[in-house]
Amino acid sequence: MFAGAQVSLYPMTDGFIDTILSSLNALDPWRDRLRIETDDISTLMVGPPEVLFPALRDLYVAAARSGHHIVLRATLSRGCPGEPDDPICRTDAMANPSERLASRQKTALSALSGAAKTDQTADAQFSLYVLGAGDHMAEIMGCIDFLKQSGTFDRSKNFCTRLTGDAGSVFATLEQAFCQFGPPNGHVTIDLTVSANSPSKR
Secondary structure (H helix, E strand, O other): OOEEEEEEEEEOOOOHHHHHHHHHHHHHHHOOOOEEEEOOOOEEEEOOHHHHHHHHHHHHHHHHOOOOOEEEEEEEEEOOOOOOOOHHHOOOOOOOOOOOHHHHHHHHHHHHHHOOOOOOEEEEEEEEEEOOOOOHHHHHHHHHHHHHHOOOEEEEEOOEEEEEEEHHHHHHHHHHHHHHOOOOOOOEEEEEEEEEOOHHHO
16 A cells, blocks of 8 residues: 655744744654655655654644644545555554444544644644545545544534644544545545644634
């Protein structure tokens, strides 16, 4: 399998360079378990979801703690047929292919109890795309039912779902959405925006 994210960080400050570069240091503890490549547009992070999402969380938290209004944008993908399998992505985190939707929802909810506490709020919106054969709407609606019970659900919006809460819980919720819904060996993507310190909330 191939799993990863293209991530861009947007700090709303004249000192955006320092904010971006210092925030990328938060990925250092994860570099031995991820393939990380940064260019002038985004940072590619390739690896298993149980490493990928905590690394994204730490990147977001580091940027948010600058106190500046920051936005993290990410496109996440697993099982893309256009990408070769990568051994670094080996994982046991994906749902069992024979497991019923209700059982996967229960597994996802149980996993949230172990979410890290960061004391940093995350406001996020995301869309889950289940690609390929199968009943993609059943999987998406099953994911939305899970989100509504997750403790991070804020509201449904056009084309996406809004989450809010401690960053540890929000990114753990996103990880379960990525792993438990859609075919385990199929192509699933997430379009994600996370914001911190927005002046609109003051």
